[in-house]
Amino acid sequence: MAAAIQAFALSKRFAGVQAVDRLNLTVETGEIFGLVGPDGAGKTTTMRMLAGILAPDEGSAFVAGYDVVRDSEAVKNQISYMPQRFGLYEDLTVDENIRFYADLFGVDAKTRTEHAARLLQAAGMAEFRNRLAGKLSGGMKQKLGLTCALIHHPRVLLLDEPTTGVDPVSRRDFWQILYALLAEGVTILISTAYLDEAERCTRLALLHRGSTLMCDTPERLKSKMKGATLIVTSQQPREASEALSGADGISSLVLVGDGVHLVVDDPSRRRGEIRRRLEAAGVPFEEINASEPTIEDLFVASIERESPYAGQ
Amino acid sequence: MPANDAHAARASVEVTDLVKRFGTFTAVDRVSFQATRGEILGFLGPNGAGKSTIIRVLCGLLRPTSGRAIVAGLDVASEAEAVRQHIGYMSQKFSLYNDLEVIENLRFFAGMYNVPNHLAQQRIAGAIAMAGLAGHEHDLTGTLAGGWKQRLALGCAVLHEPAILFLDEPTSGVDPISRRHFWELIHQHAAAGVTVFVSTHYMDEAEYCNRLALINRGRIVAMGTPAELKRHAMKGTLLLARCDPLGPALEAAQTAPGVMEAAVFGNALHLTVGDPRTAIAALPAYFTRNGVRCADLEQIRPSLEDVFVALTGVRPPPAGGPAQ
Numbered sequence: 301m302a303a304a305i306q307a308f309a310l311s312k313r314f315a316g317v318q319a320v321d322r323l324n325l326t327v328e329t330g331e332i333f334g335l336v337g338p339d340g341a342g343k344t345t346t347m348r349m350l351a352g353i354l355a356p357d358e359g360s361a362f363v364a365g366y367d368v369v370r371d372s373e374a375v376k377n378q379i380s381y382m383p384q385r386f387g388l389y390e391d392l393t394v395d396e397n398i399r400f401y402a403d404l405f406g407v408d409a410k411t412r413t414e415h416a417a418r419l420l421q422a423a424g425m426a427e428f429r430n431r432l433a434g435k436l437s438g439g440m441k442q443k444l445g446l447t448c449a450l451i452h453h454p455r456v457l458l459l460d461e462p463t464t465g466v467d468p469v470s471r472r473d474f475w476q477i478l479y480a481l482l483a484e485g486v487t488i489l490i491s492t493a494y495l496d497e498a499e500r501c502t503r504l505a506l507l508h509r510g511s512t513l514m515c516d517t518p519e520r521l522k523s524k525m526k527g528a529t530l531i532v533t534s535q536q537p538r539e540a541s542e543a544l545s546g547a548d549g550i551s552s553l554v555l556v557g558d559g560v561h562l563v564v565d566d567p568s569r570r571r572g573e574i575r576r577r578l579e580a581a582g583v584p585f586e587e588i589n590a591s592e593p594t595i596e597d598l599f600v601a602s603i604e605r606e607s608p609y610a611g612q
Numbered sequence: 613m614p615a616n617d618a619h620a621a622r623a624s625v626e627v628t629d630l631v632k633r634f635g636t637f638t639a640v641d642r643v644s645f646q647a648t649r650g651e652i653l654g655f656l657g658p659n660g661a662g663k664s665t666i667i668r669v670l671c672g673l674l675r676p677t678s679g680r681a682i683v684a685g686l687d688v689a690s691e692a693e694a695v696r697q698h699i700g701y702m703s704q705k706f707s708l709y710n711d712l713e714v715i716e717n718l719r720f721f722a723g724m725y726n727v728p729n730h731l732a733q734q735r736i737a738g739a740i741a742m743a744g745l746a747g748h749e750h751d752l753t754g755t756l757a758g759g760w761k762q763r764l765a766l767g768c769a770v771l772h773e774p775a776i777l778f779l780d781e782p783t784s785g786v787d788p789i790s791r792r793h794f795w796e797l798i799h800q801h802a803a804a805g806v807t808v809f810v811s812t813h814y815m816d817e818a819e820y821c822n823r824l825a826l827i828n829r830g831r832i833v834a835m836g837t838p839a840e841l842k843r844h845a846m847k848g849t850l851l852l853a854r855c856d857p858l859g860p861a862l863e864a865a866q867t868a869p870g871v872m873e874a875a876v877f878g879n880a881l882h883l884t885v886g887d888p889r890t891a892i893a894a895l896p897a898y899f900t901r902n903g904v905r906c907a908d909l910e911q912i913r914p915s916l917e918d919v920f921v922a923l924t925g926v927r928p929p930p931a932g933g934p935a936q
Contacts, residue, residue: 338787339758437659465784467658467813468917469924472875479859479876493787496815496917500876518879533839537822538803554792555799557652557821558837586839596788596816603789 302365304329304456304487305350310359311510312345319345321510322359327489327503332482334498335491336599337507343491344384346507347460350489351381364455377405380454384461386445390434394425394444397433398451405452412451419447422477439470446477457481459490463497475500495596504595508603518595525593525601527551528567532574533559534585543581544574552601559585563597621685622698623649623775623807625670629679632665639665641830642679647809647823649775650802654821655811656916658924662830663811667778670809672696684775697726700774702765702782710754714745717753717768725772732771739767742797759790766797770806777801779810783817795820815916824916828924838916845919848872849888853881854908855899864902868895873922880908882918 305327312320320342327333335343348354350363352372361368364378388397395416402412420426423443428436433444442462449457463471475497478488490501498504498518505515514521534540541555544562549570552563564570567590578585625647632640640662647653655663668674670683672692681688684698708717718739722732740746743763745756753761762782769777779798783791798820802808810821818824819838826834826841834845855861858876865874865881870891873884885891888911899906914922 338789341787439659468815468920469658472921475876476862479862483857483859494814494816495788499879502879535837538799555796556819556838557654557823558839600789600792 302329303327303362304331305333305361305363305489307346307350307361308359310346310349310361311357312342312349312354313357314345318510320349320356323507323511325505325512325515327487329487330482330485331502332478332488332490332500334501334504335489335507336493336495336498336504336595337491338493338603341507342510343507344460345510347381347383347458347489347491351379351458352376353381377452378454379456379458380449380452381458382445382449382460382462384464386442386449388433388441388445388448391432393430393432394420394436395429397444398448401448402451407452415451415453416447419450419477422480423447424473437470439466439474442466443470443474443477446474450481455486457486457488459488461491461493463492463494471497495594495599498595506599506602513602521595521598522593525563525598527563527565527593529591529593529597530562530564530567530571530574531559531589531591532562532578532585533587533589534578534583536583539581539583540578540585543578543583547573547577549573552597561591563593563601620649623684623805624682625684625776625807625809626682627666627670627680630666630669630676630681631678632662632669632674633677639830640669640676643827643830643832644679645825645832645835647807649807650805652798652802652808652810652820652822654818654824655809655827656813656818656824656920657827658813661827661924663827664780665830666827667701667780667809667811671699671701671778697772698775700769700772700777701780702769702778703780708753708761708765708768710752712753713750714740714753714756714764715749717764718771721768722771727772735771735773739764739771743767757790758786759793762786762790762794763797766794770801774806776807777809779808781812781814781817782810784812784814788816791816813920815920818916826920826923833923834919841919842914842916846884846914846922848884848886848922850912850914850918851883851885851888851891851895852877852908852910852912853883853895853899853906854879855881856905856907860902861899861904861906864899864904868898870894875918875921877915877917882912882914884918884922 303326307323307325309322310320311322337343349356350361352368352375363375366375368375398416463474492498503517506513532540537555537559541560545553549565550562554561571588628644630640630643657663669676670681672688672695676689683695686695688695718736783794798808823837825832834841861881862876865871865883870885871883875882892909895909896906
């Protein structure tokens with residue numbers, strides 16, 4: 301099967317900042333591929349170059365078989381790019397927005413009607429066709445954006461942080477639509493700052509300072525994480541955190557609302573030590589549970605040292 | 613009153629049968645809760661659930677229709693102006709002036725909050741240190757990265773050393789490292805005795821709260837620590853199913869007998885079932901009949917997101933009410 305997206309040493313510089321730095325990427329047809337990274341890692345710039353909107357300084361990229369620089373018009377017919385703020389007309393209704401985008405992409409009326417009905421049904425928005433876009437909630441706006449972006453049957457879908465500001469119920473609807481598209485053979489590239497969402501992708505690239513730090517399936521990425529996660533549940537999380545800070549074998553300690561999340565080198569050995577340390581400090585705790593490391597744990601562990609926020 | 617009690621009263625919030633109506637729409641419906649000094653209390657709920665309305669009432673920006681809210685020892689209905697001197701507020705949109713320098717934003721907020729001149733300089737220096745913005749005092753605020761901007765906004769919101777702090781989706785759209793760093797700062801404020809209210813629909817943020825009130829359609833539908841909610845708040849039992857391929861598996865699971873709710877979670881499915889034993893026995897064959905391979909099926913503890921969706925996932929009726 302041919303790759304739907306390929307980037308070779310893609311680079312882009314803005315006013316002295318290397319936004320994307322010799323980035324290589326291959327997304328196979330039918331994948332849902334996640335671009336994950338902190339603010340300024342180069343996610344949006346990469347998306348815009350792949351969409352044929354922004355010319356790379358160096359390197360090349362092919363999307364749906366077309367060169368994004370030389371055939372940028374052909375690329376645009378095969379793909380859909382949904383930026384963080386999709387351009388909906390707030391003073392037009394849901395239906396009118398869809399019609400506008402259908403006309404823009406040259407979709408005929410019959411196809412539009414059929415397709416819109418199906419997409420709006422899937423989005424749980426069939427009852428809202430006459431509502432002004434400006435009167436929709438954040439989640440519904442995003443689903444309308446997606447409907448507009450899909451009206452011309454693109455083969456490749458580029459989504460830039462589509463679920464920022466969307467509540468979990470709408471987020472589940474949104475992902476259900478994405479899985480339905482995958483089943484139809486659409487390839488999806490999605491960027492996100494939410495790492496629970498990243499775990500829903502077939503493969504992930506962790507971006508940092510414009511290039512790929514790691515790229516693999518979520519499972520295999522997590523297996524690269526050194527150590528294991530232990531969760532201490534306590535009604536006195538602050539005291540627990542103080543009692544455990546600086547203990548041997550703990551590489552990360554995060555204070556949460558009802559306990560402490562720890563990354564340790566050897567969970568079976570450290571569990572007893574942690575128990576004794578809490579008891580010695582007189583900190584009551586309910587339990588110490590082992591947990592699978594998350595993509596967030598891995599992400600933080602692998603770039604914390606280089607982060608501009610570290611050590612402040 | 614001994615000094616400690618006075619501090620405790622200033623940082624406490626007590627809400628009894630609070631109701632807020634807009635015309636015929638009830639945004640907050642008989643809500644009662646208490647928060648004590650140094651506690652981080654989260655309001656978790658979907659868009660339009662009433663979280664922001666509750667916070668606006670507590671900040672003295674909206675008058676309650678009925679019921680009582682005592683904030684910092686003051687009644688918000690009759691002493692709104694005085695309440696505002698004891699609270700800090702930071703919204704998801706940061707309310708910073710992007711075309712002002714970092715230091716100008718801080719000076720502006722110090723003036724707004726009537727911080728006396730002889731204290732302002734020292735507190736502004738403290739806010740810059742806290743936000744990690746030393747050396748960036750004269751940067752234009754609009755050019756700062758998300759995480760820095762957000763810490764600057766927090767610095768501005770606490771210049772008058774409020775006893776109670778309200779945060780509205782404080783780390784929405786911020787990367788995980790900045791988010792962790794921000795929450796360390798919030799926990800430091802709480803340790804110093806500040807009571808913190810957080811309104812959010814992000815599970816990542818909710819995990820950092822000591823207690824959570826789950827809000828749906830203006831009511832508190834569950835309340836407890838994150839661990840308590842995960843243990844007790846859900847009806848039914850949660851199963852994790854590792855299936856391949858995932859899309860068809862989800863479709864099949866949604867119509868499977870005994871499955872109340874199915875959702876993709878990471879690269880597996882979360883299924884809510886009434887009777888786990890029957891489900892674990894019957895589901896593998898059901899999946900096979902539907903052309904899905906199910907490698908693994910086990911009972912797990914729900915995540916906060918599962919609890920949230922289970923308790924708030926009922927869709928509102930399409931007509932009437934405010935825009936959803």
